[in-house]
Amino acid sequence: xxxxxxxxxxxxxxxxxxxxxxxxxxxxxxxxxxxxxxxxxxxxxxxxxxxxxxxxxxxxxxxxxxxxxxxxxxxxxxxxxxxxxxxxxxxxxxxxxxxxxxxxxxxxxxxxxxxxxxxxxxxxxxxxxxxxxxxxxxxxxxxxxxxxxxxxxxxxxxxxxxxxxxxxxxxxxxxxxxxxxxxxxxxxxxxxxxxxxxxxxxxxxxxxxxxxxxxxxxxxxxxxxxxxxxxx
Amino acid sequence: xxxxxxxxxxxxxxxxxxxxxxxxxxxxxxxxxxxxxxxxxxxxxxxxxxxxxxxxxxxxxxxxxxxxxxxxxxxxxxxxxxxxxxxxxxxxxxxxxxxxxxxxxxxxxxxxxxxxxxxxxxxxxxxxxxxxxxxxxxxxxxxxxxxxxxxxxxxxxxxxxxxxxxxxxxxxxxxxxxxxxxxxxxxxxxxxxxxxxxxxxxxxxxxxxxxxxxxxxxxxxxxxxxxxxxxxxxxxxxxxxxxxx
Numbered sequence: 297x298x299x300x301x302x303x304x305x306x307x308x309x310x311x312x313x314x315x316x317x318x319x320x321x322x323x324x325x326x327x328x329x330x331x332x333x334x335x336x337x338x339x340x341x342x343x344x345x346x347x348x349x350x351x352x353x354x355x356x357x358x359x360x361x362x363x364x365x366x367x368x369x370x371x372x373x374x375x376x377x378x379x380x381x382x383x384x385x386x387x388x389x390x391x392x393x394x395x396x397x398x399x400x401x402x403x404x405x406x407x408x409x410x411x412x413x414x415x416x417x418x419x420x421x422x423x424x425x426x427x428x429x430x431x432x433x434x435x436x437x438x439x440x441x442x443x444x445x446x447x448x449x450x451x452x453x454x455x456x457x458x459x460x461x462x463x464x465x466x467x468x469x470x471x472x473x474x475x476x477x478x479x480x481x482x483x484x485x486x487x488x489x490x491x492x493x494x495x496x497x498x499x500x501x502x503x504x505x506x507x508x509x510x511x512x513x514x515x516x517x518x519x520x521x522x523x524x525x526x527x528x
Numbered sequence: 529x530x531x532x533x534x535x536x537x538x539x540x541x542x543x544x545x546x547x548x549x550x551x552x553x554x555x556x557x558x559x560x561x562x563x564x565x566x567x568x569x570x571x572x573x574x575x576x577x578x579x580x581x582x583x584x585x586x587x588x589x590x591x592x593x594x595x596x597x598x599x600x601x602x603x604x605x606x607x608x609x610x611x612x613x614x615x616x617x618x619x620x621x622x623x624x625x626x627x628x629x630x631x632x633x634x635x636x637x638x639x640x641x642x643x644x645x646x647x648x649x650x651x652x653x654x655x656x657x658x659x660x661x662x663x664x665x666x667x668x669x670x671x672x673x674x675x676x677x678x679x680x681x682x683x684x685x686x687x688x689x690x691x692x693x694x695x696x697x698x699x700x701x702x703x704x705x706x707x708x709x710x711x712x713x714x715x716x717x718x719x720x721x722x723x724x725x726x727x728x729x730x731x732x733x734x735x736x737x738x739x740x741x742x743x744x745x746x747x748x749x750x751x752x753x754x755x756x757x758x759x760x761x762x763x764x765x766x767x768x769x770x771x772x773x
Contacts, residue, residue, distance in 0.1 A: 308756050309637075309674055310682030310719035323679060325639065332719075334639055334679035336759050351763055352566065353677030354584070382584040382646045423644050424595065450677065507763075 303341040307333040313346050321347035338507065351507070355381040355449035355479040357418045357427040362436075364444065364477030365429065367412045372399050375408055377416070380446055380479045383427055387416060391430040413439045413483065415475055439475065442485040443492045447499045449480030454506040455499070462512050466498060469519045494522050535692040535704055542692075543703050544573070551687070551699045551747060554754050556668060558675040558762035564651075566676025568758070570668035573701060574658035577665055579672040584646035598643040602631035602650040604665055610657045626662050627652075633666050633686065633715040633725035639679040648678060659702035660688045666715045666725065671755050675762065683755050684724055686715035687747035689740045691732060696740055698747050712737070714744035718752035721745070 300312045307313065311333045313324065320326045323335045324346055333339065337350040357363070357379065365377035365385060375392070377385040389397055393407060408414065414429075415436050421427035431437045447455075456463050456476060467474050473485035474495075484495050498515055505511055536542055546552070552573030561567035564580035587593040592601075604627040608615050630652065638648065650672070652665045663686035670684040688700045692708030705711050710730030716723050732740065 306760060308683065308759060309680040310717065312719070325679075325681065332681070334681065335677055336674045350677050352675055354565070382586060382643055384586050 299341055301339055303339060305339055306337075307339045307348060308336050309334055311339075313339055313348075314341065317344065319345045321345050323348035323350055350450050352448065353450040355379065357381055357383060357385065357421040358478070359418050359421055361418045361478040362476075363416055363418060363429070363479040364439070364475065364481035364483055365414050365416055365479075366444070367408050367410050367414065369410060370404055370408075377414065377429055379427070379429075380449065380477075380481055381427070383421075383423075385416075385418070385427040385429050387414070387429040387431065391419065391428065391432060394432075408438060413442075413444050415439055415477065415483070439483050441487065442473075442483050443487060443495075445482045445484065445492075445496060445499060447480050447482070448503055449478070451499075451503050451506050452476065452478055452480055454511070455482075455502050457512060462502075462515065465512060465516060466495075466519070469516065469523070470494070490525075494519065497522065535708060536695055536697075540695075542697065542701075544701055546699075548695055548697045549743065551750060552701070554751065556671055556754055556758035558671055558758050564672075564676075566672045566674070566678070568668040568672040568675060570664050570671075572660060572664045572667075572699075574656055575661055575664050576654075576656040577661065577668055578653045578655060579665065579668045580651045580653075581649065581669070581672040581676045581678070582651075583648035583676070584643040584678065585649075586645065587647045593645045593647055596644050597640040598638070598646045598648055600631055600635050600638060600640065600648045600650065602627050602634070602652070602669070604630055604652045604654070604662075606654040606657060606661075610654045626665075629725065629727070630662060630665050630669065634669055634673070634684055636722070636724050637670065637680045637682050637684050637717055638673065639681060642679055648673075657702070659700050659705045660713070662686070662725075663688050663713050663715065667751055667755065671758055674759055682717035682719045682722075683752060684715050685718050685748040685751040685755060686713065686725060687744050687751055688713045689744045689747065691730065691736065691740070696736060696743065698743050710736075710740075712740050712744065714741065714748065716745060716748045718749050 299314045314331045320331045325334050331346045333348050335350045337348045340347045363379045365379045368378050369376040374386045374388045379385045416429035416431045419428050419430045475483040555571045557569045566581040568579045570577050666686035689712050690700045691710040692704045710732045712728045715725035
């Protein structure tokens with residue numbers, strides 16, 4: 297009975313985490329009253345809830361998430377959107393356009409075409425059907441004049457930081473608009489290669505050291521150092 | 529069957545100088561390929577294998593996927609230069625069979641019900657073969673799956689045991705496999721003691737078989753330790769862990 301591993305320790309698939317009156321959270325599975333880890337990651341036991349924070353992984357859509365997608369195709373009623381996930385998302389015309397369109401008369405690519413980048417909200421998903429997106433909402437829609445960077449979706453919480461501390465600091469220091477998608481994509485409203493390169497450096501630092509302390513300070517000093525080079 | 533070849537000398541040492549219960553030097557590395565979702569390399573003695581894993585991802589051939597679970601596909605392939613005599617690059621009967629056997633050894637460990645309508649692709653490339661490739665492939669593929677972040681019940685560790693010159697031995701090399709009396713590849717889920725692969729080639733008494741199974745379990749547990757270490761090392765320095773949000 298009780299916890300079998302220390303909270304915040306590293307666990308592997310199949311490791312027994314806790315036994316008894318615990319609740320199984322993300323990336324765990326149960327056998328009787330035993331809770332096991334199902335991935336390689338860090339174990340977190342808080343208020344008798346067992347969660348595993350994976351060190352590698354992919355994005356599983358959740359209703360309400362804001363994601364950055366890339367249009368890959370269109371059908372007579374919808375667009376197919378790559379959201380950096382095992383599942384390809386669907387954006388129906390009715391969830392994108394304010395008035396109905398007649399596909400027979402109008403070229404739908406006027407609105408969105410393959411390769412376009414959108415910020416969308418996941419409005420429905422249950423694994424049995426493709427995730428549904430909507431771009432009707434504040435700040436949602438097509439993203440233009442910027443650069444898209446894709447990274448590991450499991451690092452998103454770290455890049456946001458505690459109550460947004462990391463991402464807000466980056467936004468402030470770089471003074472350019474940055475949009476985060478929960479699916480491991482980031483949109484920088486800048487085509488300045490130096491800014492884009494700096495963001496890439498920040499992301500690779502976060503990816504490599506996401507589990508180490510003092511990351512916000514490290515990122516800040518990286519920005520300060522690199523910005524000196526950019527100004528000159 | 530053993531003919532004139534001597535596989536174990538008067539000091540009890542095997543052709544490569546190992547004792548009967550000794551594993552070959554084993555090295556596993558993860559995350560060595562950048563275009564796949566998870567990867568691993570295993571070097572076990574002279575056997576050298578590369579594994580890449582994609583997925584879970586939506587299948588482009590929709591008829592392949594299933595509505596209630598993820599489909600695991602596996603391809604085991606030997607490079608033409610992996611054996612002494614050039615191997616034809618066309619898939620052989622043996623390769624197709626091993627692909628199936630390896631998939632069936634890994635599938636029980638993967639939580640396939642969590643990702644319906646998707647496929648998981650495992651590509652195994654044998655660069656150098658010196659016996660025990662099916663076991664090494666399973667060991668490495670399971671690490672590559674964990675590296676891809678795919679949820680699993682447990683890792684799968686595999687180890688071959690057998691009999692040569694009348695003695696029971698662990699982790700057979702190519703010579704011992706070819707000229708020995710028996711070869712028993714075993715794969716298990718080490719935390720659960722569940723066998724996911726058990727094959728036998730040759731002749732054994734039931735007592736010998738039971739003894740070998742115990743040896744295989746022990747061998748797999750040792751390999752499991754190396755698997756865990758590989759995953760951990762692949763992630764760099766892990767101490768003073770911090771969790772946020």
